[in-house]
Amino acid sequence: MTTESEEEQFNAQVGDHDQIWSIIDNALLGIGVTRELGYMDVIVSVEAGEVAAACAALRDDEESMFDYLRSITAVDNMDEGMEVVYHLYSINKKHDLTLKVFLNNDSLEVPSVTEVWPAANWLERETAEMFGIKFLGHPDPRNLLMPEEITDSFPLRKDHPLAEIEVLQGEGMGYSGEDA
Amino acid sequence: MVEIVTQSNVSAGDFETQDLLLNVGPQHPSTHGVFRMVMTVDGELVKDVIPYIGYLHRGAEKLCETMDFRQGIGFMDRTEYLAAFNAELSYVMAVEALADLEVPERAQWIRMILIELNRLSSHFMFMGAFGVDTGVFGTPFIYAWRERETLIDLFEEVSGDRMMYAYFRPGGVAWDVPVNFVERVNEVLQSAEQGISDFDSLLTENEIFVARTHGVGAISAERAIALGMSGPSLRASGVDMDIRRDQPYLKYDQLDWDVVTGEYGDVFDRYYCRLLEMRESVKIIRQCLDHLKAGPILPEKMPRMLRTPPGEVYVRTEAPRGEYGVYMVSRGGNRPHRLKVRSSCLSNLQALTELTVGQYVADAIIILGSIDIVLSEVDR
Numbered sequence: 001m002t003t004e005s006e007e008e009q010f011n012a013q014v015g016d017h018d019q020i021w022s023i024i025d026n027a028l029l030g031i032g033v034t035r036e037l038g039y040m041d042v043i044v045s046v047e048a049g050e051v052a053a054a055c056a057a058l059r060d061d062e063e064s065m066f067d068y069l070r071s072i073t074a075v076d077n078m079d080e081g082m083e084v085v086y087h088l089y090s091i092n093k094k095h096d097l098t099l100k101v102f103l104n105n106d107s108l109e110v111p112s113v114t115e116v117w118p119a120a121n122w123l124e125r126e127t128a129e130m131f132g133i134k135f136l137g138h139p140d141p142r143n144l145l146m147p148e149e150i151t152d153s154f155p156l157r158k159d160h161p162l163a164e165i166e167v168l169q170g171e172g173m174g175y176s177g178e179d180a
Numbered sequence: 181m182v183e184i185v186t187q188s189n190v191s192a193g194d195f196e197t198q199d200l201l202l203n204v205g206p207q208h209p210s211t212h213g214v215f216r217m218v219m220t221v222d223g224e225l226v227k228d229v230i231p232y233i234g235y236l237h238r239g240a241e242k243l244c245e246t247m248d249f250r251q252g253i254g255f256m257d258r259t260e261y262l263a264a265f266n267a268e269l270s271y272v273m274a275v276e277a278l279a280d281l282e283v284p285e286r287a288q289w290i291r292m293i294l295i296e297l298n299r300l301s302s303h304f305m306f307m308g309a310f311g312v313d314t315g316v317f318g319t320p321f322i323y324a325w326r327e328r329e330t331l332i333d334l335f336e337e338v339s340g341d342r343m344m345y346a347y348f349r350p351g352g353v354a355w356d357v358p359v360n361f362v363e364r365v366n367e368v369l370q371s372a373e374q375g376i377s378d379f380d381s382l383l384t385e386n387e388i389f390v391a392r393t394h395g396v397g398a399i400s401a402e403r404a405i406a407l408g409m410s411g412p413s414l415r416a417s418g419v420d421m422d423i424r425r426d427q428p429y430l431k432y433d434q435l436d437w438d439v440v441t442g443e444y445g446d447v448f449d450r451y452y453c454r455l456l457e458m459r460e461s462v463k464i465i466r467q468c469l470d471h472l473k474a475g476p477i478l479p480e481k482m483p484r485m486l487r488t489p490p491g492e493v494y495v496r497t498e499a500p501r502g503e504y505g506v507y508m509v510s511r512g513g514n515r516p517h518r519l520k521v522r523s524s525c526l527s528n529l530q531a532l533t534e535l536t537v538g539q540y541v542a543d544a545i546i547i548l549g550s551i552d553i554v555l556s557e558v559d560r
Binding site for chain 1: 233234239277405407493
């Protein structure tokens with residue numbers, strides 16, 4: 001938790017972002033939010049369980065109107081778990097937001113937001129196959145880019161080796177990654 | 181003995197047509213690369229489309245995480261090989277934001293000129309390939325190739341390469357443009373302008389072309405937004421969104437140009453939006469040439485090894501096919517901790533099923549052609 005002076009310092013830094021903060025705070029009323037300042041956007045993080053509700057609120061609120069989902073991806077922080085990152089944009093209001101969810105390594109599950117933005121469908125499939133994050137309630141949880149047989153190896157995780165192509169071909173495409 | 185069923189015993193309701201599964205690709209000239217789709221066809225109508233992608237997945241994101249900031253530029257070229265300057269731009273802008281680098285004026289104007297020229301060459305490519313898709317084989321394709329060739333010659337003079345330029349650097353550009361650059365750009369613009377008019381008269385009012393494209397594969401503005409489409413494919417549905425104007429980068433806010441939007445969101449609008457956009461690009465480049473003054477092209481004190489403080493940034497630029505975003509996370513050091521490329525083609529391609537269902541089989545290919553995908557950007 002931030003102390004009061006830190007809070008003041010933070011508020012001084014936000015400066016011109018004041019407006020967007022109040023908009024987001026209003027939209028996300030009743031949902032626990034941690035605020036952070038990015039280079040170009042403001043960043044808020046929410047609990048994994050609340051992400052679908054938060055996204056729906058951000059889309060439907062008349063002031064925030066985040067109707068456009070730019071991308072979904074994840075970042076592997078190794079021992080510190082993973083974060084799922086959503087980049088949102090509002091075509092009407094022309095403001096944007098980075099929404100984050102932090103996950104522990106023992107519970108890599110997050111609700112799907114395909115109900116909120118259909119655009120999330122492929123983006124979540126890609127994130128799922130690359131990082132092994134499960135998107136609960138996804139309508140079509142197949143692999144997107146990877147061959148369909150590979151379901152136990154997650155290439156974009158930090159502990160996944162950069163295997164030589166010969167290794168993959170030699171063992172068939174069902175490479176398990178055990179010798180990593 | 182064979183039982184003969186007479187016509188009178190069968191009512192119309194008893195007949196069932198069987199759906200046909202039609203596989204297209206992955207290696208098929210009309211899929212613009214290695215892309216496979218399985219269509220469920222009922223007579224001439226498409227009932228369902230399941231796209232399969234990933235044939236060109238090379239893990240560019242993972243590879244970039246193992247290389248320092250300058251080495252990653254080459255990989256960005258290879259994700260979007262028809263508009264490589266645009267792809268590089270997002271990447272170097274992300275590094276610049278993290279490393280807090282100031283880009284000199286001249287470098288910014290050079291970048292502006294090159295990315296807009298690249299938009300022209302990319303759209304010419306679209307015009308040619310799209311002409312082939314609609315059945316106007318030959319003439320437009322060769323015309324497009326001729327125009328694109330003059331542009332690519334210029335890129336080669338500037339960067340030394342025809343497609344994989346690797347010319348932008350964090351902080352500016354690799355080296356200064358040739359001495360006759362302004363003359364050459366003017367020359368190329370003149371021929372490009374002629375080329376655009378040629379296409380306008382060749383396709384826009386061509387009776388066959390219009391008959392094949394009007395009202396085909398339409399999508400509403402709401403659905404296009406919800407599906408995450410961007411670029412000309414989104415603007416064709418009447419959505420007034422262009423990152424160059426809405427969240428200006430480089431020098432777009434200092435110039436006078438218009439955002440082109442369509443009305444019906446059909447195949448024809450997606451084509452025509454691109455055509456009009458090319459005229460705007462010519463307008464932008466002409467203005468940029470006036471601003472191009474002598475000066476440095478890289479910041480004075482560039483470190484040999486570029487390091488950035490920890491942080492993260494999402495940079496978006498308007499590439500010819502839509503929003504090309506680069507999400508870069510740095511944990512300090514000389515390489516990104518995580519690099520994500522937001523591909524405009526991936527998000528646009530996601531709308532394919534919705535665009536194609538209910539249309540004729542013969543139109544499926546021109547609908548695919550009209551969203552102008554580059555498969556290496558889809559798969560990365």
